[in-house]
Amino acid sequence: MELNCPVCDKQLTATESGARCESCNQDFKLEARCPECHKPLEVLKACGAVDYFCQNGHGLISKKRVEFVPVAP
């Protein structure tokens, strides 16, 4: 997975809690978005597994298909 900084478009470094831009000195958290409608997904945690659910009619989205978008906390 490759993510770019929404501010300067440089590649982000993965961190424990999300991603970091070394060039802006800014930490981002990653928000899960639906690949179909690009709306934020509901994160469902069950038995150590995480599921992503789209409330706009796209149902459960497998982690492979989820779009992760860096957002400033």
Ligand SMILES: [Zn+2]
């Ligand atoms: Zn940046």
Ligand SMILES: [Zn+2]
């Ligand atoms: Zn959707």
